[in-house]
Amino acid sequence: MTAHVIPAKWTTAFTPSSMLILGVVLAIAYAAYRRALPKPIPGIPYVEESAKRLLGDLPRIAELQKAGKKPSDLYFETVRLTKSPISQMFFLPFGKPMVIVSDFRETQDLVTARSKDLERGSYNNETFGGVMPEHFISMNTSDPRFKVTRGLTNDLMTPRFLNEVSAPEIYRKMRHFVDMWRFKAQAADGRAFKAYEDLNFLSYDIVTAAALGIDDSESETVQHLRSLRSDMPPRSPSEVPTEGEFRFPDFSPSDLMASLLTLVEAVGNSFAKPSPKLFHALNNLRPAMRKAWSDRKRILQQHIDNASARLNREGDNFKPVAALDYMVAREVSSAKKEGRRPDLSSRRLHDILFVYLAAGQDTTHSVMTFLVKQLGAQQKAQSKLGQSLRDAYPSAAAECRQPMLSEILQAHVPYLEAFIEEVLRLNTPIAGVSQQTVRDTTVLGHVIPKGTQLLFLAEGPSFHGPMFPVAEESRSESSQKHADAMLGEWVDGAEFRPERWLRKPREGGEEGNLVFDPKAGPFMTFSLGPRMCWGRRLAYLELRLVVTLLVWNFEFLPIPPELDNWDTYDLLIHKPRSCLVRLSSALEA
Numbered sequence: 001m002t003a004h005v006i007p008a009k010w011t012t013a014f015t016p017s018s019m020l021i022l023g024v025v026l027a028i029a030y031a032a033y034r035r036a037l038p039k040p041i042p043g044i045p046y047v048e049e050s051a052k053r054l055l056g057d058l059p060r061i062a063e064l065q066k067a068g069k070k071p072s073d074l075y076f077e078t079v080r081l082t083k084s085p086i087s088q089m090f091f092l093p094f095g096k097p098m099v100i101v102s103d104f105r106e107t108q109d110l111v112t113a114r115s116k117d118l119e120r121g122s123y124n125n126e127t128f129g130g131v132m133p134e135h136f137i138s139m140n141t142s143d144p145r146f147k148v149t150r151g152l153t154n155d156l157m158t159p160r161f162l163n164e165v166s167a168p169e170i171y172r173k174m175r176h177f178v179d180m181w182r183f184k185a186q187a188a189d190g191r192a193f194k195a196y197e198d199l200n201f202l203s204y205d206i207v208t209a210a211a212l213g214i215d216d217s218e219s220e221t222v223q224h225l226r227s228l229r230s231d232m233p234p235r236s237p238s239e240v241p242t243e244g245e246f247r248f249p250d251f252s253p254s255d256l257m258a259s260l261l262t263l264v265e266a267v268g269n270s271f272a273k274p275s276p277k278l279f280h281a282l283n284n285l286r287p288a289m290r291k292a293w294s295d296r297k298r299i300l301q302q303h304i305d306n307a308s309a310r311l312n313r314e315g316d317n318f319k320p321v322a323a324l325d326y327m328v329a330r331e332v333s334s335a336k337k338e339g340r341r342p343d344l345s346s347r348r349l350h351d352i353l354f355v356y357l358a359a360g361q362d363t364t365h366s367v368m369t370f371l372v373k374q375l376g377a378q379q380k381a382q383s384k385l386g387q388s389l390r391d392a393y394p395s396a397a398a399e400c401r402q403p404m405l406s407e408i409l410q411a412h413v414p415y416l417e418a419f420i421e422e423v424l425r426l427n428t429p430i431a432g433v434s435q436q437t438v439r440d441t442t443v444l445g446h447v448i449p450k451g452t453q454l455l456f457l458a459e460g461p462s463f464h465g466p467m468f469p470v471a472e473e474s475r476s477e478s479s480q481k482h483a484d485a486m487l488g489e490w491v492d493g494a495e496f497r498p499e500r501w502l503r504k505p506r507e508g509g510e511e512g513n514l515v516f517d518p519k520a521g522p523f524m525t526f527s528l529g530p531r532m533c534w535g536r537r538l539a540y541l542e543l544r545l546v547v548t549l550l551v552w553n554f555e556f557l558p559i560p561p562e563l564d565n566w567d568t569y570d571l572l573i574h575k576p577r578s579c580l581v582r583l584s585s586a587l588e589a
């Protein structure tokens with residue numbers, strides 16, 4: 001028999017002290033692992049298997065994407081699985097849970113009556129801060145810089161500024177767009193064509209016109225139409241397809257628009273990342289990002305310098321035609337009062353202009369794509385809308401001309417407002433808004449620790465169908481006190497029904513004389529409370545002008561079922577995967 005000899009190095013390796021050290025290391029590693037696992041807030045439902053892994057709910061995003069869904073479906077899927085108006089999700093080892101609120105009444109109470117318990121929060125600030133750090137969108141409300149930056153921009157959204165300065169620019173850009181779609185409608189001759197890119201150019205034109213005051217030669221739509229007219233070879237009737245989609249040549253965006261799209265995409269991409277700050281730090285090194293940054297800086301500075309030169313030239317006769325002119329004039333006059341040189345190349349001025357473009361372009365592009373899809377899909381609502389417009393502008397209809405800007409600005413067309421509101425409700429571009437608790441806060445009877453991120457959904461139960469049952473006593477004091485004024489749910493919310501936003505006038509109104517009621521039911525598309533959308537008045541102005549001129553000029557025919565598709569995708573903003581229109585002239589009908 002041979003003796004079993006243990007190698008000498010092993011005997012030294014398994015000494016009692018080394019075994020003890022190994023045991024301690026393993027115990028520490030296990031304790032760290034246990035600590036890193038999600039720590040659910042007691043009593044709030046969650047997806048069980050997510051609480052058992054370090055990355056919590058993150059792997060579910062990949063599963064959803066494999067099943068053809070989008071990242072933001074994670075929230076709705078969680079709410080569907082937990083069947084609860086309040087649920088929680090986990091994203092990072094050692095991280096706090098994120099709490100989802102899927103109940104409009106509680107959301108309304110928290111973000112308005114109890115807004116002092118909330119802040120915009122570090123996650124939002126890091127996400128936006130990577131691209132626009134000196135804009136108030138990346139700041140907590142309690143940050144002293146917030147008030148100053150916001151104060152610099154307040155006048156840009158007054159009805160007077162919008163009607164006198166922004167509206168004429170938007171109206172002009174919209175008239176060019178109508179010309180382009182007339183050209184396309186004629187060439188496509190009843191077949192569907194892609195509207196997605198055209199509307200991207202339109203929303204860019206509108207927002208740059210309102211922000212920077214671009215003239216027609218810089219309009220993407222004007223250049224697009226010019227290139228279509230010169231590049232589209234005349235085809236013989238036999239070459240034109242008789243069915244399916246009619247394809248027009250592609251058109252490339254300008255440098256500023258390309259830079260805007262790249263930078264906005266970076267913000268969208270950072271949302272799904274565990275550390276938006278780290279993501280931006282690395283992403284900003286990519287050559288495409290470096291080019292976008294340098295184009296952004298160069299082009300915005302050119303516009304600022306042009307505005308400043310015009311101000312010098314025109315002196316007291318200087319009339320702002322865009323937000324930029326107002327900002328430049330304001331800085332020059334403040335500098336004069338304070339006895340300093342104006343700072344017209346500050347990061348803050350660049351960020352304010354950039355956010356105007358970025359926040360205004362992507363969101364309104366999304367809404368415009370859903371608006372034209374709904375016009376094609378909702379034939380009855382479209383004819384009702386057309387009739388409402390003809391009734392609102394009888395002389396324009398009689399004289400076969402376009403409604404003038406002054407007429408549009410003066411008119412109240414309740415069905416138009418209701419149609420737009422219904423698209424904004426049903427096809428909201430933003431799944432929800434998030435804020436962070438600044439102290440321990442009770443939400444639907446659960447104590448949410450200070451520093452927890454809350455996500456308020458703008459879709460799903462309450463908005464697109466019945467809400468979950470909630471015991472009245474679990475609601476906050478303020479919610480119970482204002483129960484009568486709190487809006488609950490749209491039980492039939494999955495249906496497209498603009499009439500839900502119309503009601504009789506409160507006192508002595510005539511039968512049939514309905515008014516638009518924006519408080520008719522749950523609506524969170526622009527958020528609520530002190531951090532609700534800063535640009536919503538501009539957005540409504542744009543949408544009113546766009547829908548009026550589109551419906552005045554075109555009939556949106558239904559899209560054949562084999563070409564129709566309502567799937568959506570998102571980074572930050574929901575957009576349809578396919579957006580086609582089929583147009584005939586409404587003026588000849």
Ligand code: HEM
Pocket residue numbers: 124136137138355356357359360361363364367429430433434524525526527530531532533534535536538539
């Ligand atoms: C239909 C179009 C629009 C929609 C649906 C929309 C929606 C929203 C929402 C939901 C928020 C809150 C975001 C959050 O809390 O995380 C927001 C904030 C904001 N929006 Fe809009 N928006 C639209 C158009 C615009 C336009 C045209 C502008 C400016 C030109 C704009 C500028 C802003 C800014 C600056 C904020 C930040 C407000 C703050 O931090 O206090 N938005 N928007």
